[in-house]
Every structure is written in structure tokens, then in C-alpha cells.
Amino acid sequence: MNPLDELSRLTSLFPEEEPLIADAKYVARSLVPEPYRQMLVHDHHMTVTMEEYHGCPVDVHVLDRKQEGDTYCRKILLSKQGTDDSVQFGFVRFDFQYVTAAVRDEIVAEATPLGRVLINHNVLRNIDLGAILEITAGPALAKYLQMEVGGVTYGRLATIFCNRRPAVDLLEVSAPLEE
16 A cells, blocks of 8 residues: 555545645654654554543544445544543544444444444454654644644554454544644
């Protein structure tokens, strides 16, 4: 997988009026600066990582969604629970054929972050970290993550395997963190 091609595929799911990303560059995992390395270079759910880093649960805010057959896509923000403080922006493309109806229904209800749903339902899962990206915010991403246009943050592309099948493709972009 070419990371920039996958980034383009995921961001094209929900086109923006203003540019989302001004620039994106692949970064070797060993060169990712802290605390972004801690936040992104792992094979755990970002929901759990964000909650641990920020010291509180996170809420999911679905900005847009679409579903065709078993494929469900959504554009999301995670925020510190009960606040408007964004901690992560992302895109999710989920193939529901690899999970139960109960898991699908809870995801489509859009009240709980994806990682928490999979954990709560004890879905056998493995997260394959695809690539880390240095991302320069365009106007749309800057608005979502409450940062300056042209500001730099980091994100990751990953695939979640559910019951040993590639069920979820993700772009997860961290809000800027203090280094």
C-alpha cells in the first residue's frame, strides 16, 4: 500500500469545501517525535490510547456518514468527554460482514467510539499499523482540530482485522500535542 494513495482514498470518502490537508509526508516510525510516537506508533485502539493520554474518556462526534450494503463509512471527531476539546479527527471504512449484527448496530448508533464497541463486544481483533504521516493542516482540518492553518500534527493509517479478516481501514489524526 502506498500511504499517500490510501490517504487519498479515505479522504475522498467525504470531500470538503476547503482543503482538509495541505500536505502529508510519510515518516518512518523511528523518526516520529514524542509524544506523537507514544500516541500513534502502536497496535492498540486509538480510543484507549487517547483516553490514557488525556486522562479522561472520549466522546465520538460523527460529522458525516454513508452506508452501501455492508460497507459503512464515517468522518469523526473524538473529544474529551463532556467538552468541545477535540483530540482526534478521522475517517473509518468498515466492512460489516466480519462482525455480528449487535456490533454493527452499536456502531451505526454512533454513540460510542469504534474501539470501545469492539472491546466491549470482545471482538477478536488485531490492528495493523500501516503508516505514520506528518500532516500539515488545511483549513478544514485546522477547524476540526482547533489548530492553525498550516500547523503540523501527525496521524496514522491502520487496518483493524476482526476475526482475522481486514474489516476496518482508518485514518486517525491526533490534535496537536505539546512536545
